[in-house]
Amino acid sequence: MKILVTGGAGFIGGNFVHHMVNKYPDYEIVNLDLLTYAGNLETLKPVEDKPNYKFVKGDIADREFIMDLFEKEKFDIVVNFAAESHVDRSIEDPSIFVKTNVEGTVVLLDAAKKYGVKRYHQVSTDEVYGDLPLDRPDLFFTETTPLHTSSPYSSSKASADLFVLAYHRTFGLPVTISRCSNNYGPYHFPEKLIPLMISRALADEELPVYGKGENVRDWLHVSDHCEAIDLIIHKGKVGEVYNVGGHNERTNLEVVKTILKALDKPESLIKFVTDRPGHDMRYAIDPTKLETELGWEPKYNFDTGIAQTIEWYLNNKEWWQNILSGEYANYFDKMYGNR
Ligand code: NAD
Ligand code: TDX
Structure with missing residues (x-):
């Protein structure tokens, strides 16, 4: 089995490559990534030295x-x-989002259509459903919730x-889609809430909390997401969408305070800043379909997962400190410098 994983040098793709290379020594895992910021x-x-792993640099667009890569490699599955x-x-520049x-x-x-791939899996997000009101904790996103993006x-x-769904209906391409809630865990890029707050708190810098x-975000440990995708590409029904989430809803303030407590840092580091335009209020996933049809269940709850994640950032400072320089530092100044 030869699997193309695109975006495998990023946060979730990187964790997925680790998972697949270690779990399936007989599979060939090809990681295609443009190596953007x-x-x-x-x-x-x-x-990187495992015989069943290969890296290719390139742009999916x-x-x-x-086309050359697919002709040469003859992939069975694309994720x-x-x-x-x-x-x-x-919000700063939408155009590259359309391109990629x-x-x-x-x-x-x-x-995938031209070269007869047996399964095309699209990694999507709960954000396609828009948001839920804070005063309706009984509401959750299901796979039939209408798309309503912000x-x-x-x-x-x-x-x-x-x-992806049109290529299934019109061309019969064997596709699946997973829509997951917010991930956290090792190798998370420090522009996102949890690693940003951990890295800044450790440096005694202000923590910018929007609004x-x-x-509310519904947090899922990245390894539970990887397990879900592994299950879906092997056992998921073609043409179907699967929501992925573990019922771990927290307000952003709760998350930031949990991080400060674990690092023994004062809450006075928190700085409330201008809200994100169009900021979604609440995400909450109903994962019943994935649980009942494919038997998926998450291994982490938020308390154990966040403790393990903070530990990882403490033990792997080199990984994220290398990132906190150069182009990324300029971006951060631009984002928060004048708030
Ligand atoms: P990330 O930004 O950490 O990684 C994205 C990777 O894609 C990077 O390695 C980047 O170099 C690569 N890439 C970007 N443009 C490319 C191109 N044109 N060609 C090839 N490679 C390119 O993102 P992530 O958080 O790991 O998210 C991975 C996927 O999961 C995304 O599709 C995202 O929408 C989805 N998702 C993320 C979350 C989350 O909480 N992070 C939740 C649900 C779904
Ligand atoms: O500095 C910050 N301060 C702050 O209050 C940042 C970076 C974020 N926030 C808030 C905004 C969100 O309510 O924290 C929450 C989480 O923000 P992000 O980490 O930017 O994630 P989010 O916008 O929820 O999107 C994430 O989950 C869904 C991923 O980045 C997406 O790729 C995924 O699809």
């Missing part, structure tokens, strides 16, 4: 390159993680999902 080959160090993934960046997330997906779908990022992901910090 978010891609980091350091993440692949633990697997480069049609000629992708598409490659994307521009940060909501705040999509929408056009890149269509190029991969065309290649940000350029989520609009690009929803658009990609619609192309009042009341927005």
